[in-house]
Amino acid sequence: MQVMNIKKFSFTYHGVEHPSLRDITLPIKKNKITALIGPSGCGKSTLLRSMNRIHDLYPGNKYDGKIELLNQVNGSMQNILDIKKENEFIELRQRVGMIFQKPTPFPMSTFDNVAYGLKISGLKNKTELADRVEQALKDGALWKEVHDR
Numbered sequence: 001m002q003v004m005n006i007k008k009f010s011f012t013y014h015g016v017e018h019p020s021l022r023d024i025t026l027p028i029k030k031n032k033i034t035a036l037i038g039p040s041g042c043g044k045s046t047l048l049r050s051m052n053r054i055h056d057l058y059p060g061n062k063y064d065g066k067i068e069l070l071n072q073v074n075g076s077m078q079n080i081l082d083i084k085k086e087n088e089f090i091e092l093r094q095r096v097g098m099i100f101q102k103p104t105p106f107p108m109s110t111f112d113n114v115a116y117g118l119k120i121s122g123l124k125n126k127t128e129l130a131d132r133v134e135q136a137l138k139d140g141a142l143w144k145e146v147h148d149r
Helices: 044-050 086-095 110-120 126-139
Strands: 002-012 021-029 062-070 077-079
Touching: 002 044, 021 044, 110 126
Parallel strands: none
Antiparallel strands: 002 021, 002 062, 062 077
16 A cells, blocks of 8 residues: 655756756555665655655745655545645644754754744643753753753
């Protein structure tokens, strides 16, 4: 069973004439390991970032083709490239998480990067938010380095 299916997908960075990824087709199957292997600069991370539309945080990038994700409620495949609403982006990024070897923070403060998931999940209490961010930074052995920034 496929949980994601990439079909004839191309991606072009803003200001670049030719696509960085061209005509990619790749099925992603449930409970199977899918490895992306290739030399530096071949587009592995670009493809991964496309799978949760992280490139949308930077304007002017262009997607073509389809990246379909299994809808867990009705079993249909939804083309994530059709997503337009902010709440749908939030749902997508909750379902398709990314962990990279090199940190890829959002273009905002350390606090806001750590608090981002809590905020979009509805946590509004500033004291609780600050306490949870502090604890996360301590757990990650970063608090001493960033606490005064």
